[in-house]
Amino acid sequence: MPHINIAGLPGGFLTTFSSLRLVASGLAVRRGPRFLFRGLDMSLASGQVMQLTGPNGSGKSTLIRLLAGFSPPDAGTVRLEGAGEEYPGAFLHYFGHREGLRPALTARENLAFLAGLLGGDEARIPDALGKLGVARLLDLPVRVLSEGQRRRVALARLLVVDRPIWLLDEPLASLDVEAIATVSGLVAEHAKAGGMALVATHQPLAATNATLDLSGRREAAA
Amino acid sequence: MSAFSAVLKRDLRLARRAGAGASLGLMFFLVLIAIVPFAIGADQKLISRLAPALLWIAALLATLLGLDRLFQADEEDGALDQFLLSGGSLTMLVLAKALAHWLVTGLPLSLAAPVLGLMLAIEPQAMLPLSLSLLVGTPALTLIGLVGAALTVSLNRGGLLLSLLVVPTAIPTLIFGVAVAKAAAEGRDFAMPLTVLCGTTLFALAISPIAAALALRQARG
Numbered sequence: 001m002p003h004i005n006i007a008g009l010p011g012g013f014l015t016t017f018s019s020l021r022l023v024a025s026g027l028a029v030r031r032g033p034r035f036l037f038r039g040l041d042m043s044l045a046s047g048q049v050m051q052l053t054g055p056n057g058s059g060k061s062t063l064i065r066l067l068a069g070f071s072p073p074d075a076g077t078v079r080l081e082g083a084g085e086e087y088p089g090a091f092l093h094y095f096g097h098r099e100g101l102r103p104a105l106t107a108r109e110n111l112a113f114l115a116g117l118l119g120g121d122e123a124r125i126p127d128a129l130g131k132l133g134v135a136r137l138l139d140l141p142v143r144v145l146s147e148g149q150r151r152r153v154a155l156a157r158l159l160v161v162d163r164p165i166w167l168l169d170e171p172l173a174s175l176d177v178e179a180i181a182t183v184s185g186l187v188a189e190h191a192k193a194g195g196m197a198l199v200a201t202h203q204p205l206a207a208t209n210a211t212l213d214l215s216g217r218r219e220a221a222a
Numbered sequence: 223m224s225a226f227s228a229v230l231k232r233d234l235r236l237a238r239r240a241g242a243g244a245s246l247g248l249m250f251f252l253v254l255i256a257i258v259p260f261a262i263g264a265d266q267k268l269i270s271r272l273a274p275a276l277l278w279i280a281a282l283l284a285t286l287l288g289l290d291r292l293f294q295a296d297e298e299d300g301a302l303d304q305f306l307l308s309g310g311s312l313t314m315l316v317l318a319k320a321l322a323h324w325l326v327t328g329l330p331l332s333l334a335a336p337v338l339g340l341m342l343a344i345e346p347q348a349m350l351p352l353s354l355s356l357l358v359g360t361p362a363l364t365l366i367g368l369v370g371a372a373l374t375v376s377l378n379r380g381g382l383l384l385s386l387l388v389v390p391t392a393i394p395t396l397i398f399g400v401a402v403a404k405a406a407a408e409g410r411d412f413a414m415p416l417t418v419l420c421g422t423t424l425f426a427l428a429i430s431p432i433a434a435a436l437a438l439r440q441a442r443g
Contacts, residue, residue, distance in 0.1 A: 116227065
């Protein structure tokens with residue numbers, strides 16, 4: 001699998017992927033004697049911001065991890081249309097409860113690592129942190145940051161590394177009102193530029209233009 | 223390749239930052255060697271004869287030190303998820319972690335071994351061959367440990383299980399590593415054991431990263 005440096009593409013990288021579609025069909029996840037969901041169909045296309053809702057334990061995080069390719073579903077398929085033979089993981093951002101930051105490293109070092117790993121641009125780190133309102137935390141070890149500050153630093157990787165598909169699991173947790181508006185704005189901007197996002201959150205998200213509700217999908221296995 | 227160097231750079235930086243990198247393994251090595259004469263007694267001939275084996279056992283144990291956290295820390299903070307999204311091969315990233323681990327444990331141990339050998343009255347002509355055998359052999363220890371670390375990634379306190387998995391598999395390396403230093407101490411030709419030692423390392427290099435990557439993928443299935 002080749003390393004794909006999407007960020008290296010000339011201007012407007014997202015328009016290159018305007019034909020991209022994340023399509024899932026017939027997804028089922030079984031947990032013990034019951035299915036979290038079964039026969040779940042969904043598709044996410046360029047320009048869409050889909051809000052994923054459902055009560056705790058309804059399988060939102062499971063669905064997102066499944067779409068990211070971290071674990072296989074018990075039934076059904078996930079396809080990335082328009083990506084050719086390339087590895088789907090190289091097209092998406094996964095942002096979950098565990099942010100992937102090391103406490104001993106500074107915000108800059110953490111993001112530089114992610115930029116190197118995911119094929120992003122290190123030079124954008126100060127700007128990205130600025131957009132999230134944490135520019136002055138650049139050279140502080142993540143260990144000393146508050147929960148909300150840490151989440152903001154972690155979210156900056158969405159801007160440092162260009163990926164067309166954003167899979168965000170509770171990105172607004174621990175954020176203050178101002179940061180929630182910022183993140184909502186970033187998601188909207190991303191969608192407007194041709195990207196797409198699936199956001200699991202219980203809070204209203206201004207950018208939402210589609211919804212997927214997982215409540216009431218639980219059923220007993222035969 | 224940039225993902226490979228990003229992982230390597232970060233792990234080396236973390237080792238330096240945490241202060242648990244080169245110095246910790248080396249201190250452990252030193253402590254182990256320093257207590258040996260107290261345990262065995264002041265029989266210089268005996269210690270001298272045991273020296274290659276003691277140094278190799280110390281190197282094996284020092285390599286195991288902290289190995290259980292190699293992937294666990296990445297799993298806990300979510301970095302492993304990001305590894306899977308790099309678009310490159312997980313095998314290469316795992317190899318980068320192994321290289322970083324060896325650079326902060328195996329390499330300093332190999333370089334310090336002749337000096338520590340002095341404390342064990344090692345034969346002068348065995349010093350360089352001993353260093354060489356560790357230089358060639360410790361990568362195999364790290365690589366074998368890599369698979370153990372990947373297999374125990376989701377276990378809390380998997381350290382003991384890790385040792386149980388790794389130590390038996392590391393025995394061929396241990397045997398031929400000691401054989402090199404012993405042959406040199408006795409003034410014999412050590413080309414044969416050294417060649418086999420190289421072989422075990424190359425074998426581990428070919429198999430371990432793939433096996434470790436597979437184990438990591440399975441662990442999240």
